[in-house]
Amino acid sequence: MTTEMPTIMGTDLRTPQAAEAADAARRQSGEPSGLRPRPAPEGMKRLFVKTWGCQMNVYDSGRMADVLAPLGYAPAETAEGADMVILNTCHIREKAAEKLFSELGRLRAAKQAKEAAGGRMVLAVAGCVAQAEGAEITARAPYVDIVLGPQGYHRLPEMVARATRAAGAVIETDFPAEQKFDHLPEASAPQGPIAFLTIQEGCDKFCSFCVVPYTRGAEYSRPAAAVIAEARRLVAQGAREIALLGQNVNAWHGEGTDGATWNLARLLHALAEIPDLARLRYTTSHPRDMDEALIAAHGAIPQLMPFLHLPVQSGSDRVLRAMNRGHTADAFRRIADRLRAARADLALSSDFIAGHPGETAQDHAATLKLIEEIGFAQAFSFKYSPRPGTPAATAPLQVPEAEKDRRLHEIQSLLRDQQERFNRSREGIRCDILVTGLGRHPGQVAARSPWLQPVHAEAPAALIGQVVACEITEAHPNSLAARILGGAAGDHPREEKAAA
Numbered sequence: 001m002t003t004e005m006p007t008i009m010g011t012d013l014r015t016p017q018a019a020e021a022a023d024a025a026r027r028q029s030g031e032p033s034g035l036r037p038r039p040a041p042e043g044m045k046r047l048f049v050k051t052w053g054c055q056m057n058v059y060d061s062g063r064m065a066d067v068l069a070p071l072g073y074a075p076a077e078t079a080e081g082a083d084m085v086i087l088n089t090c091h092i093r094e095k096a097a098e099k100l101f102s103e104l105g106r107l108r109a110a111k112q113a114k115e116a117a118g119g120r121m122v123l124a125v126a127g128c129v130a131q132a133e134g135a136e137i138t139a140r141a142p143y144v145d146i147v148l149g150p151q152g153y154h155r156l157p158e159m160v161a162r163a164t165r166a167a168g169a170v171i172e173t174d175f176p177a178e179q180k181f182d183h184l185p186e187a188s189a190p191q192g193p194i195a196f197l198t199i200q201e202g203c204d205k206f207c208s209f210c211v212v213p214y215t216r217g218a219e220y221s222r223p224a225a226a227v228i229a230e231a232r233r234l235v236a237q238g239a240r241e242i243a244l245l246g247q248n249v250n251a252w253h254g255e256g257t258d259g260a261t262w263n264l265a266r267l268l269h270a271l272a273e274i275p276d277l278a279r280l281r282y283t284t285s286h287p288r289d290m291d292e293a294l295i296a297a298h299g300a301i302p303q304l305m306p307f308l309h310l311p312v313q314s315g316s317d318r319v320l321r322a323m324n325r326g327h328t329a330d331a332f333r334r335i336a337d338r339l340r341a342a343r344a345d346l347a348l349s350s351d352f353i354a355g356h357p358g359e360t361a362q363d364h365a366a367t368l369k370l371i372e373e374i375g376f377a378q379a380f381s382f383k384y385s386p387r388p389g390t391p392a393a394t395a396p397l398q399v400p401e402a403e404k405d406r407r408l409h410e411i412q413s414l415l416r417d418q419q420e421r422f423n424r425s426r427e428g429i430r431c432d433i434l435v436t437g438l439g440r441h442p443g444q445v446a447a448r449s450p451w452l453q454p455v456h457a458e459a460p461a462a463l464i465g466q467v468v469a470c471e472i473t474e475a476h477p478n479s480l481a482a483r484i485l486g487g488a489a490g491d492h493p494r495e496e497k498a499a500a
């Protein structure tokens with residue numbers, strides 16, 4: 001459980017322990033993540049991308065690197081001496097703009113040093129802060145060359161060309177009519193055993209507290225054929241698990257390969273037919289879009305992992321109404337029941353906001369009650385922070401900071417207990433795990449459980465990329481230890497308790 005956004009680095013979603021530990025520290029510090037740093041090959045231009053925010057931003061950073069690869073840019077390890085630096089920003093968290101400007105201040109010196117040595121560093125600000133702040137960025141930091149919103153990444157090559165030729169910044173924050181996905185090249189760098197695939201962007205729901213509809217624009221779903229083709233490529237590159245991404249991923253509905261309109265459940269069934277794709281997940285979902293077909297898919301598709309991140313935000317109907325969420329606390333309870341009826345071992349995760357404007361002590365108690373009743377395997381909880389331009393930011397009855405802190409603390413200690421209890425309930429269970437990389441200690445591998453926990457086990461590196469059967473031997477607050485079992489994956493029924 002964390003108080004920050006799931007800030008995730010590289011190709012990993014809270015999986016190998018090393019990445020997890022580094023990432024947890026980064027989340028605590030609010031530090032951003034870099035882009036799969038590799039030394040730039042001789043003769044290539046060096047590109048450094050720094051990413052703040054969720055996995056969708058990490059995915060976008062990868063696609064920006066892909067779009068710039070034909071121009072001769074290869075990922076670099078540091079900003080110092082780079083030919084191009086992209087800051088891919090996130091506007092969800094508090095003080096996002098301040099963090100950006102302090103990073104820009106540091107980069108200014110690196111850019112000047114490069115110029116003093118006769119070189120050129122193209123400095124770009126991308127992502128949701130770029131979208132929200134636009135020309136304000138170049139007004140405050142005139143040395144920035146490019147400002148581009150999340151829908152304009154396919155225009156990067158043209159913008160880089162314009163920036164290197166012209167004096168003054170190139171700004172692109174209008175949502176272009178054509179969709180960026182149609183213009184992006186195929187992803188080049190393999191993501192590893194776990195891969196991410198953006199299938200949906202934007203949001204039309206306008207929750208009172210959230211900037212996403214303003215920065216990411218209207219809901220857009222990629223056609224099924226494009227998603228399936230990208231999934232096949234990822235599997236050919238070694239992915240065994242694919243996480244489908246979207247701000248409202250379960251609102252996905254797109255043209256199916258048969259010409260009919262498909263929903264997410266139908267898409268998941270089609271993806272499950274890809275040979276060698278062992279595991280599927282999707283995130284982030286909205287309770288309003290959790291339809292019957294999708295709930296049933298959790299019982300019907302063995303590749304769909306028994307874990308769902310389904311943000312509820314509050315347990316009080318009054319607050320949910322003020323948030324414009326469009327669902328009640330009971331509607332969420334019913335969804336949780338139906339999901340668990342479809343798949344008994346399904347673990348739930350959620351997001352909570354403490355201290356939304358107008359939230360009373362009674363409303364807060366209703367949130368604690370909902371958490372107690374549902375029982376979460378993990379969750380993210382945030383102190384409400386006003387985002388300029390959103391209705392909640394100017395709503396009356398803002399909750400005092402100290403009270404927000406107190407409520408957040410209560411929510412978090414309950415969620416922490418539940419997470420620890422859930423992890424302990426895995427001890428002695430036999431299940432399949434996906435081996436994702438080397439572990440922290442010699443002879444160890446890092447893996448991921450069906451319920452998204454990082455797992456470590458003594459095993460040879462040759463198992464990386466394989467789904468293997470294991471017995472969970474020990475639970476830790478944020479991870480599990482396991483013993484690899486002989487035999488093939490799937491030999492053991494899911495969630496089978498080992499004989500005492």
Ligand code: SAM
Nearest residue numbers: 209210247284286311351352382383384385387
């Ligand atoms: N689309 C998802 C949904 O509707 O649940 C959530 C996406 S949002 C990018 C991720 C989480 O950030 C939200 O679920 C919410 O808990 C949190 N969040 C967004 N705006 C916030 C704010 N102004 N203050 C505190 N937390 C916020």
Ligand code: SF4
Nearest residue numbers: 203205206207210212
């Ligand atoms: Fe933000 Fe609400 Fe849209 Fe989620 S559903 S992205 S919280 S506006």
